[in-house]
Amino acid sequence: MAQRQISYREAIAEAIREEMARDEKVFLMGEDVGVLGGAFGATKGLFQEFGEDRVRETPISETAIIGFALGAAMAGMRPIAEIMRVDWMTICMDEIVNQVAKMHYLSGGRPRVAMVIRAATEGGIGLGAQHSQSFESWFVHVPGLKVVMPSTPYDAKGLLKAAIRDSNPVIFLEPGVLYGTSGPVPAEDYLIPLGKADIKREGKDTTIVVWGTLVLKALNAAQTLANEGIEVEVVDPRSLRPLDIETIIESVKKTGRLVVAHEAMRTCGVGAEIAALVQERAFDYLDAPIQRVAAPDVIIPVNRNLERTVLPQEEHIVEAVKSVR
Amino acid sequence: MRLSKEDLLGMYRRMVRIRQFEEGITYHSLQGHVPGTGHVSIGEEAVAVGACSALEERDYLISTHRAHGHVLARGASMPVIVAEVFAKATGCTGGKGGSMHLSDFDRYILGTNGIVGGGINIAGGVGLAIKMQKTNQVCLCFFGDGAANRGTFHEGLNLASLWKVPTVYVCTNNQYALSMPQGKGCANIDISARAVAYDLPGQRVDGTDVVAVYEAVKSAVDRARRGEGPSLIEAVAYRLRGHSMRMDTMPGSSAYRPKGEVEDWWQNKDPLKIFKQKLKGLDYLTDKMADKIEAECKQEFDEAVKFALTSPEPSPESAFDWIYAEEGR
Numbered sequence: 001m002a003q004r005q006i007s008y009r010e011a012i013a014e015a016i017r018e019e020m021a022r023d024e025k026v027f028l029m030g031e032d033v034g035v036l037g038g039a040f041g042a043t044k045g046l047f048q049e050f051g052e053d054r055v056r057e058t059p060i061s062e063t064a065i066i067g068f069a070l071g072a073a074m075a076g077m078r079p080i081a082e083i084m085r086v087d088w089m090t091i092c093m094d095e096i097v098n099q100v101a102k103m104h105y106l107s108g109g110r111p112r113v114a115m116v117i118r119a120a121t122e123g124g125i126g127l128g129a130q131h132s133q134s135f136e137s138w139f140v141h142v143p144g145l146k147v148v149m150p151s152t153p154y155d156a157k158g159l160l161k162a163a164i165r166d167s168n169p170v171i172f173l174e175p176g177v178l179y180g181t182s183g184p185v186p187a188e189d190y191l192i193p194l195g196k197a198d199i200k201r202e203g204k205d206t207t208i209v210v211w212g213t214l215v216l217k218a219l220n221a222a223q224t225l226a227n228e229g230i231e232v233e234v235v236d237p238r239s240l241r242p243l244d245i246e247t248i249i250e251s252v253k254k255t256g257r258l259v260v261a262h263e264a265m266r267t268c269g270v271g272a273e274i275a276a277l278v279q280e281r282a283f284d285y286l287d288a289p290i291q292r293v294a295a296p297d298v299i300i301p302v303n304r305n306l307e308r309t310v311l312p313q314e315e316h317i318v319e320a321v322k323s324v325r
Numbered sequence: 326m327r328l329s330k331e332d333l334l335g336m337y338r339r340m341v342r343i344r345q346f347e348e349g350i351t352y353h354s355l356q357g358h359v360p361g362t363g364h365v366s367i368g369e370e371a372v373a374v375g376a377c378s379a380l381e382e383r384d385y386l387i388s389t390h391r392a393h394g395h396v397l398a399r400g401a402s403m404p405v406i407v408a409e410v411f412a413k414a415t416g417c418t419g420g421k422g423g424s425m426h427l428s429d430f431d432r433y434i435l436g437t438n439g440i441v442g443g444g445i446n447i448a449g450g451v452g453l454a455i456k457m458q459k460t461n462q463v464c465l466c467f468f469g470d471g472a473a474n475r476g477t478f479h480e481g482l483n484l485a486s487l488w489k490v491p492t493v494y495v496c497t498n499n500q501y502a503l504s505m506p507q508g509k510g511c512a513n514i515d516i517s518a519r520a521v522a523y524d525l526p527g528q529r530v531d532g533t534d535v536v537a538v539y540e541a542v543k544s545a546v547d548r549a550r551r552g553e554g555p556s557l558i559e560a561v562a563y564r565l566r567g568h569s570m571r572m573d574t575m576p577g578s579s580a581y582r583p584k585g586e587v588e589d590w591w592q593n594k595d596p597l598k599i600f601k602q603k604l605k606g607l608d609y610l611t612d613k614m615a616d617k618i619e620a621e622c623k624q625e626f627d628e629a630v631k632f633a634l635t636s637p638e639p640s641p642e643s644a645f646d647w648i649y650a651e652e653g654r
Contacts, residue, residue, distance in 0.1 A: 071452070
């Protein structure tokens with residue numbers, strides 16, 4: 001029997017639905033998450049199923065969304081707070097960085113801050129400078145947070161369910177371009193542990209570490225390269241904190257070559273951290289300098305050609321892999 | 326509810342206890358026992374005690390950077406609080422948080438906050454959890470006149486009102502946001518008037534009158550517990566000391582205050598002095614009784630200091646505890 005195929009956005013909604021049905025402490029809050037079903041359709045049907053008490057539509061008040069979610073978590077609930085886009089998490093950075101991330105530490109380890117902050121991330125659909133950014137490195141830089149960024153519907157469901165059950169705050173970033181993509185997703189309950197990378201394609205010649213929208217482009221690039229006789233291994237860390245550096249190191253030990261690709265800006269991106277970790281721990285295994293594929297340090301423009309120019313594409317990955325041969 | 330003689334004397338004792346703590350901690354700060362800084366609330370004791378006296382045992386508290394008085398009024402252990410202000414291993418966060426991060430989860434004190442206005446939304450969320458779990462509690466949220474100008478005040482009170490959460494917002498208007506007089510920072514100095522914008526009851530009370538604060542907060546707490554939603558109370562008091570203990574040691578640190586203003590408040594609006602006169606007028610209190618209360622509170626503080634000073638320093642490895650919660654708790 002063919003496996004059930006659903007979209008990324010349906011996988012998100014299914015994960016939330018299952019966890020809300022399983023645990024009455026779990027609830028959802030955010031802008032437009034109710035009647036509309038989310039600005040990207042990722043919470044469709046939940047309001048109708050669970051009602052306004054557990055699917056809470058908020059005004060455009062990002063500091064209140066995160067602050068209320070934190071207070072609710074401290075008093076025993078398990079909120080899922082949606083900030084529509086990662087770009088607007090800048091509006092509630094005090095709540096995320098100074099409050100949510102530090103509350104367990106600054107309270108003598110007493111309250112459990114079991115909450116998930118979901119947001120759409122990355123560009124590629126012409127939404128421009130304030131609706132297309134990738135800030136995963138900002139959150140990875142803050143101890144106390146976990147950061148997850150799934151690239152497939154299967155990963156999205158399993159990781160979101162695990163994030164909701166986690167005892168810590170989890171930043172859960174959903175690449176906007178991927179909402180409409182489909183893939184096999186079991187209808188039953190399953191969890192993917194945070195901090196476990198997935199090898200999306202095995203290969204012996206070069207390792208590509210890649211997450212988010214670029215995973216699909218990397219897989220296409222891998223096919224192109226395979227046709228030319230280069231077998232790349234595509235490793236998707238899926239969660240960036242905790243980071244499964246062991247799987248990455250193992251892969252590099254096998255291939256001797258590493259390309260790290262992300263849509264976020266190059267400077268101080270998570271790719272820089274991974275490159276540093278690999279050279280610290282597997283320097284002797286490297287046969288070439290580590291290459292990064294990332295956005296140059298520019299502001300993301302709306303024009304389709306301009307946006308395509310600044311965001312990393314499949315061909316950039318192909319070039320990078322060839323450059324480390 | 327009418328306050329009995331015992332209630333009133335209990336409130337007086339709690340105010341004296343806070344004053345003794347704040348005077349004493351200032352002294353120990355000068356002795357070098359307080360790392361960093363701390364913010365004392367001398368002049369604001371009636372707000373802390375009046376508001377906290379309106380709570381039931383299981384009601385929550387969220388507070389600010391100037392919160393020694395709030396947590397003491399809620400019954401936090403004095404030795405543990407002194408130890409935390411001294412950043413010792415026996416403090417409530419083992420010396421990680423210090424003066425601005427006081428909590429006692431067994432007493433529903435969910436924490437104080439180093440970010441001005443940082444607690445307003447959190448308190449709304451605590452109220453939401455109470456409402457969703459139907460536990461019939463109330464959350465009291467202290468903040469200051471400075472925080473009233475943060476965006477969190479607007480977002481938090483609006484959402485709290487929309488969702489009718491059982492959170493009572495008490496603004497201690499101590500008339501200064503660090504060096505900025507309230508009239509320079511608030512276009513309308515009546516912060517309670519902003520309640521209209523959120524369709525909330527708003528009330529301005531004399532924050533040097535502990536009974537007036539109690540009555541206003543009690544009525545707001547009762548309303549919240551009946552499920553009728555949040556309220557905003559502004560208690561107008563005066564910060565008799567500088568912004569922080571550290572800043573008070575710097576030359577010229579009170580340059581922003583008009584000459585004679587502090588002396589005038591000390592003379593005429595010291596909440597302890599006012600309440601003492603009132604209790605004496607009711608024949609509830611004599612000077613001798615007052616001296617005894619003060620001596621007992623001083624002794625309690627001195628014992629707490631002894632505990633803190635003899636407590637161990639946190640171990641270096643403890644810096645790494647509690648960054649993440651363990652699973653399965």
